[in-house]
Amino acid sequence: MRAFVKSRDVHVAVRPPLTPSGHRSIGLKCLANSDERRSGAKHLGPSRCDVDGRGQRWVNTHIRLSKWQVAMACSSTSPKRHGMTRTGAYGxxxxxxxxxxxxxxxxxxxxxxxxxxxxxxxxxxxxxxxxxxxxxxxxxxxxxxxxxxxxxxxxxxxxxxxxxxxxxxxxxxxxxxxxxxxxxxxxxxxxxxxxxxxxxxxxxxxxxxxxxxxxxxxxxxxxxxxxxxxxxxxxxxxxxxxxxxxxxxxxxxxxxxxxxxxxxxxGFRHKAEASRGALAPWQVARACDKLEADLGGKVPLQAIAAELGLSVSHFSRAFRAATGLPPYRWLLHHRVRTAKRLLSERGPSLSDVAITAGFANQSHFTRVFSAIAGVSPGAWRRDALGKAAYEG
CATH class of the missing domain: 2.60.120.10 (Jelly Rolls)
Known part of the structure; x- marks a missing residue:
């Protein structure tokens, strides 16, 4: 199809499709819907059949499109780029x-x-x-x-x-x-x-x-x-x-x-897997080892599940049944436990504790620690060191 767009008045040239007998029909299927009142398209002139220099027959007509149909016509008739088409509707x-x-x-x-x-x-x-x-x-x-x-x-x-x-x-x-x-x-x-x-x-x-x-x-x-x-x-x-x-x-x-x-x-209906319930103790221990080895949380859930020979969905449910927390929440709590151990010492600064415990920065550390521990890291450290001095 050839389209020459000038404002909303469009000259359209269509090479007719083959009929079952092998001849090309003269029928025209406009870009606009047949219901002109709904689509906003109007037929402006009579159609005629032309023959180009290669002997190919084309139907020529004029239609008026709405402003949105002009955009649709331009995108529909633009040449396609060669090569592999990229999929994935994100980013x-x-x-x-x-x-x-x-x-x-x-x-x-x-x-x-x-x-x-x-x-x-x-x-x-x-x-x-x-x-x-x-x-x-x-x-x-x-x-x-x-x-x-x-x-x-x-x-x-x-x-x-x-x-x-x-x-x-x-x-x-x-x-x-x-x-x-x-x-x-x-x-x-x-x-x-x-x-x-x-x-x-x-x-x-x-x-x-x-x-x-x-x-x-x-x-x-x-x-x-x-x-x-x-x-x-x-x-x-x-x-x-x-x-x-x-x-x-x-x-x-x-x-x-x-x-x-x-x-x-x-209409998906989940079918429970054969091995129901929580993880076995050795599975919990191995999963926790994997989580503890990467405090930054970069290891995907699939890798941990594969380590235990389980599907991702089953591992997530079974881990939560065994520990009371989904894996990502368990990791956050473990980061806070690690931070508390470091805060019990006088040496490292709050920013050093944050990075060592797997947090992105001190602000991130403060928000997560306060939400789980109920107090800020600084307040928790003062209280912990004060108790240690008193007991000493």
Whole structure:
């Protein structure tokens, strides 16, 4: 197809498709919907059939598009770049999709079949109006938690106008990336997007011996999902302070998000594994050794589970059953225990204690220590050293 865009009046030349008999038909399928009142497209002139210098026949016509359809026409008729298409609706690809100036903050895990599950926070208080970009089609989903109201949000799928509706802060929407979801950007927006690919959903089912889900429910309605809001609020803290977040925390939250989405919107039903209950004492000891050897929390959950020959989901549940805490929380408590031992000595400064105990900085150390111990590190040290002097 050839399109010559001048303002909203568009000259379109279409090479007709082959008919079953092998001849090319003269029928024209416009970029606009057939329902002109809904799409805003108007047919401006008669169609005619031309033959180019190579003997190929083309249908020529003129149509008038809405301003959003002009953007759709330009993106649909632009030449495709050669080479492998990049997939994964997070990070830089979300920047391009939403036409952001900078790459938005992203956290990512590979806890299920090494599939990349990611969360990205996007915000633009003064966007340039226009149609969003387009993702490469892939068997994956985008779970979007809206953090700001977006009145009259106009959604497109597979090149067609789908719906226009008010989007409210706190609601969750699901988008199927096979359907080329796009929307009109004409107001400030702020959202949290979870990228969940098919291999992650399959891996979740395979690990528990359950049946794989067919698809997620991506009907264009907002869901009042308290669990997605809770997970989103927890991960936003990590997105704001990426140096302070440990990988175990990201793994835990993204695993919980994937399981919740699969169950709530895909009909997934968890099937308990044969070995139920808590870990054996030797398994707890080995897992704790792995955690203690990396106070920074960079070792992924999958590596620790593999050490014990368990799936990630089963290890997480069994570790919590044995210790009372999920792995990432156990690590935070162990950091505080390590810090208390160091604070009992007069030598190291608070900043030295923070780094040695696996915290990103002194501010991070103070926040976590105060939340778990109930007092600041400085107050705890004064009390500990005062008791030691009194007892001495």
């Amino acid at each position: 830089d690809r979300l920047r391009a999709f939403l036409r952001l100036e900078e790459v938005p903050p992203t956290l990512m895990t590979r806890s299920l079949r090494n599939a990349e599950i990611a969360v990205t926070e996007t915000r633009n208080d003064n966007p340039v109006p226009g149609l969003s970009g387009s993702f490469a089609a892939e068997d994956a989903y985008l779970v979007s938690l809206k953090l700001r109201d977006y009145p009259e949000c106009e959604i497109w799928e597979q090149g067609r106008h789908l719906t226009k509706a008010d989007v409210h802060a706190g609601t969750t929407y699901l988008y199927d990336l096979k359907a080329d979801p796009r929307y009109v950007i004409d107001k400030p927006f702020h959202s949290l997007h979870f990228y969940v690919p098919r291999p992650a959903l399959d891996g979740l089912a395979d690990q528990s011996g359950a049946r794989r889900i067919d698809a997620l429910d991506c009907s264009p309605v907002g869901h009042d999902d308290a669990i997605v809001r809770h997970i989103g609020a927890s991960l936003r803290e990590g997105l704001r302070r990426p140096d302070e977040v440990n990988q175990l925390f990201v793994d835990h939250m993204m695993l919980a998000l994937t399981a919740h989405v699969a169950q709530t919107y895909g």
